Structure formats: C-alpha cells, structure tokens
Amino acid sequence: MSKTTKKKTTKRKTSKKWARVDGRKPDELRPLHIESGVIPNADGSAYIEMGRNKIIVGVYGPREMHPKRLSKPNSGVLRCRYHMAPFSVDPRRSPAPSRRDQEISMVITDAIEPALFLERYPRSVIDVYAEIIEADGGTRCASINAAAVALADAGIPMKDLVSSCAAGKYEGKLVLDLGDHEDKKGESDVPVAYLPKIDQVTLLQMEGIMTQEETEKCIELAIEGCKQVYEAQKEALKKKYGMVEGAEEKEEEPDEEETVEEGKKETVEEAEEE
Amino acid sequence: MTKEEKLSTKFETRDIVVPGDLLYEGRIRTGENTFRREGNVYSNKVGLVSYSQDRVSVIALEGTYTPLVGDLVVGMVIDIALGQWVVDINASTDAILTITDAINKSFRTNFDMTKVLDVGDVVVAKIVDLDRRRTPILSIVGRELGKVHEGFILKITPSKIPRLIGKKGSMINMILRETRCQITIGQNGRILINGRNREDEELVVKVVHKIETEAHTSGLTNRIQEYLREIKEDRK
Numbered sequence: 001m002s003k004t005t006k007k008k009t010t011k012r013k014t015s016k017k018w019a020r021v022d023g024r025k026p027d028e029l030r031p032l033h034i035e036s037g038v039i040p041n042a043d044g045s046a047y048i049e050m051g052r053n054k055i056i057v058g059v060y061g062p063r064e065m066h067p068k069r070l071s072k073p074n075s076g077v078l079r080c081r082y083h084m085a086p087f088s089v090d091p092r093r094s095p096a097p098s099r100r101d102q103e104i105s106m107v108i109t110d111a112i113e114p115a116l117f118l119e120r121y122p123r124s125v126i127d128v129y130a131e132i133i134e135a136d137g138g139t140r141c142a143s144i145n146a147a148a149v150a151l152a153d154a155g156i157p158m159k160d161l162v163s164s165c166a167a168g169k170y171e172g173k174l175v176l177d178l179g180d181h182e183d184k185k186g187e188s189d190v191p192v193a194y195l196p197k198i199d200q201v202t203l204l205q206m207e208g209i210m211t212q213e214e215t216e217k218c219i220e221l222a223i224e225g226c227k228q229v230y231e232a233q234k235e236a237l238k239k240k241y242g243m244v245e246g247a248e249e250k251e252e253e254p255d256e257e258e259t260v261e262e263g264k265k266e267t268v269e270e271a272e273e274e
Numbered sequence: 275m276t277k278e279e280k281l282s283t284k285f286e287t288r289d290i291v292v293p294g295d296l297l298y299e300g301r302i303r304t305g306e307n308t309f310r311r312e313g314n315v316y317s318n319k320v321g322l323v324s325y326s327q328d329r330v331s332v333i334a335l336e337g338t339y340t341p342l343v344g345d346l347v348v349g350m351v352i353d354i355a356l357g358q359w360v361v362d363i364n365a366s367t368d369a370i371l372t373i374t375d376a377i378n379k380s381f382r383t384n385f386d387m388t389k390v391l392d393v394g395d396v397v398v399a400k401i402v403d404l405d406r407r408r409t410p411i412l413s414i415v416g417r418e419l420g421k422v423h424e425g426f427i428l429k430i431t432p433s434k435i436p437r438l439i440g441k442k443g444s445m446i447n448m449i450l451r452e453t454r455c456q457i458t459i460g461q462n463g464r465i466l467i468n469g470r471n472r473e474d475e476e477l478v479v480k481v482v483h484k485i486e487t488e489a490h491t492s493g494l495t496n497r498i499q500e501y502l503r504e505i506k507e508d509r510k
C-alpha cells in the first residue's frame with residue numbers, strides 16, 4: 001500500500017516538472033541486479049532482477065541434440081525457450097506456451113546467436129531456458145541479459161556478451177528502460193540488443209508510432225542503456241569468484257596445463273598400488 | 275618488455291576477464307580460449323588471463339569438456355548399435371566404442387556384445403582418435419581401462435580438472451596419500467572414487483568440492499592439506 005501512496009506524492013510534488021511513474025530520470029535504468037551460477041545442476045545459469053522483473057535462466061550444453069533431425073551437420077544450434085510462469089502476471093496466465101512466447105523465444109535466439117561460435121559444435125545443441133517468475137515490462141531484454149551471463153557462466157565460447165535494453169516514448173518524452181505501465185500506456189517501445197565490444201546491434205524491434213528523428217534518438221538512448229547493463233553483467237560474472245579473490249599470492253598454476261598428462265598417469269599408477 | 279609491448283597488454287596476468295574483453299593489441303599468438311578480431315586478441319570465456327612471451331591465453335574458470343586424443347575419460351554406455359557401443363562422455367557429442375577397441379581378440383559376427391558391456395555400464399576409457407566428424411573413438415584395451423565394477427562417480431566442472439591434479443600430480447597424490455582411496459580422474463569432469471570405507475570416501479568428496487570452489491586461487495595444495503588435517507583431527 002505504501003508504494004502507491006509514495007507514487008502519488010512524488011507525482012504531486014513534481015507536478016510542475018515532468019517525471020516518470022516511478023520517479024526515474026528519462027535516461028535512468030531500473031534497479032538492476034544480476035547473479036550468476038544460481039542453478040547447481042545446470043551447466044550455466046543466471047538470475048536477473050531488472051526493476052520488478054524476476055527471471056531465472058539455465059543453460060545446458062553443448063550437448064547431443066534430440067530429435068537428431070533438427071541438428072545441423074556443419075554447426076551447432078542455439079535453442080532458447082522463453083516461458084512465463086502462470087503467476088508471473090496478473091491475472092494468472094495459462095502455463096501453455098503461447099504464440100507470444102514462441103516469438104520471443106525466436107527473437108532471443110536471434111539476438112544471442114551472433115555472439116557465439118556455434119560452428120565449433122557441429123551436430124550439437126545449446127539449450128537456454130528462460131523462466132519469467134515475475135514480469136514487469138521489458139522481459140525479453142532482461143531475458144537476453146540473463147541468458148548472456150548464463151552462457152558465459154557455462155563456459156561457452158563467446159565473441160562478446162549481449163546486453164539489451166529498451167527505450168521508448170512516454171507522454172511525449174523519450175525514456176529509457178520502460179516499465180510495464182510505460183510500456184502499455186506509452187506511445188512507442190524500441191527494444192534493442194547490442195554487442196558492446198563489437199558495437200553491433202543484434203535485436204531491433206519497434207512498436208507504436210514515432211518520427212524518424214525520434215526513432216534514431218531512441219536507438220541511441222537504448223544503446224547507452226545497454227552499455228550500462230554490460231557493466232552490471234561483467235560485475236555479476238566476476239562476483240562469483242570475488243569471494244576468495246583477495247587472498248592471492250600469485251604463484252603456481254600457469255604452466256600446469258602441460259603437466260596434466262603426467263599427473264593423470266601417476267594417478268592411475270598410484271591408485272593401483274593402493 | 276619494451277614500452278610498446280606494455281601498452282598493448284590490457285590486463286595484468288591472472289586478472290579475471292569476461293568474453294569480449296580486449297586482451298592484447300597487435301601481433302601475438304593466440305593461446306587457449308582467445309580469438310583474433312581485426313588484428314587484436316580478445317577473450318572468449320570467463321577466466322584468468324595469462325601473458326607469456328609470445329602468446330596470450332585465458333585459463334578458463336568454467337567450461338564444457340572438449341575431447342582430445344589421449345584423454346582418459348569416465349563414460350556411461352547409453353546404447354548398443356551394430357558392432358559398437360555409444361558412450362556418453364559428457365561432451366557435445368557421444369563417443370563410439372567399437373568391438374575391436376573393446377576386446378583384444380577375434381570375434382564372430384553373432385558375438386553377444388552385452389556380455390562385454392551393457393547399457394548402463396560405466397567404463398574407464400581412453401580417447402584414441404577423433405573421426406572425420408570429430409566423434410571421439412574410445413578404447414578400453416589397456417591397463418586400468420575397462421568396465422567399472424565398484425565405486426561411485428563425482429562430477430565437477432571439467433575446466434577444473436587440472437587444478438585437482440595439480441603440478442605434476444602434487445594435489446591428487448596428496449589426496450591419495452591422506453585419504454587412502456582409489457581415485458580415477460576422467461578428463462571429462464567425472465571422478466571415480468572407491469575407498470575402503472564410507473568415511474574415507476566422504477573425505478574425498480569434501481576435498482574435491484573445496485578444490486572446485488577455490489580453483490582460481492593460489493597456494494591451493496597447501497590449503498587443502500591443512501583442511502584435510504583439520505577434518506581428520508575433528509574426527510579423532
């Protein structure tokens with residue numbers, strides 16, 4: 001309850017000066033929190049909170065593809081599944097995959113694919129499962145962000161991380177990272193996925209009406225947002241190893257790769273003696 | 275290092291990097307887990323960067339298993355096809371084990387393959403070849419290879435196997451000494467453990483988990499030794 005009253009007061013206070021529903025600046029992201037390695041049984045995983053969006057992503061693979069006829073002889077296949085939990089929206093929705101789920105799954109696949117070296121895994125598949133636990137506008141962007149972190153966490157070779165963010169027009173102003181309300185009531189919405197280091201856009205959709213200039217500005221704004229998201233993604237990946245990082249003495253390790261073979265043989269011999 | 279070279283390295287050795295990070299500007303050989311784009315070298319995995327004189331590489335912290343010829347793996351028989359077993363080795367493709375690689379003598383075509391290995395059996399095998407579709411070909415002819423009869427399997431991230439073995443086997447030898455268990459390490463991230471009693475085996479499991487979570491830190495062998503001693507004293 002307190003939330004609603006808060007909203008009202010902020011609106012009243014700033015009634016002369018234009019403000020967004022949640023009091024953000026036009027170029028401000030919602031609070032962003034990403035965590036990696038949250039599902040122990042998955043090869044890689046991530047959990048993202050982008051505003052009130054809550055999404056968990058699991059990555060499995062590269063592994064043998066079933067059914068086999070869908071695999072490609074000369075490259076791997078990326079298979080993404082976007083699914084909204086029945087309780088993720090109000091009113092409750094059917095758990096069966098909808099047309100919208102299917103489309104967003106495809107869109108996420110296409111957005112992430114350019115960042116991967118799929119040609120290294122012929123006849124295999126990389127599965128990405130994004131489960132929306134709570135939805136609050138911009139779930140496709142949040143899913144892409146979490147999926148990129150989960151893929152990196154799975155140790156799958158990538159050219160770059162994929163960052164995603166939407167921009168749009170709400171009450172005549174260009175705004176970044178639209179929430180559910182702005183998404184529905186606003187004039188326009190432009191989700192963008194972006195490879196920050198390669199400087200390449202991999203997803204560009206648009207809904208609603210804007211002039212050409214506005215659209216261009218919107219895309220630029222979204223890309224700026226993506227760059228902010230990228231920093232959060234990087235931090236999430238490093239945080240997993242941050243716990244014990246401080247106590248480093250810098251020795252050992254570097255040349256151990258070569259000794260693997262030797263060590264292995266010794267193991268076998270030693271085991272036999274026991 | 276000359277001034278110019280220093281400018282082109284973008285990180286300190288052993289810094290954590292993420293996919294897409296620029297590691298080196300200019301001409302240098304690309305080591306493991308790196309790739310070249312527009313003449314510069316980038317990382318393609320989460321890992322610790324390592325610069326040596328003529329190459330830059332990344333020691334991966336996470337990673338799936340990539341089969342290489344000569345690797346010792348722990349696999350599970352998942353299917354029997356004509357003249358061959360299909361073995362799951364935790365890689366992107368299943369491995370093949372043919373009869374000729376399984377028994378070291380002649381056989382008839384009506385040979386009952388299930389007598390050697392059946393679906394569900396666990397094998398310790400060696401990768402002898404990768405065929406032209408890069409399917410791993412296994413062999414169980416040799417010492418310490420073949421069907422596994424007792425023990426249990428522990429799974430860890432394959433990229434952390436080198437840490438478990440340590441420099442010239444220092445880590446694993448220490449563990450073997452302290453726990454008196456039989457341990458076979460598969461390069462594919464599966465570890466076969468067989469001890470005299472449950473307590474010893476649990477000790478190995480604890481230690482392996484500790485190694486897995488702290489694989490990226492230095493001075494690990496000593497710390498593990500300390501850790502083992504602590505647990506042992508607690509038991510007394």
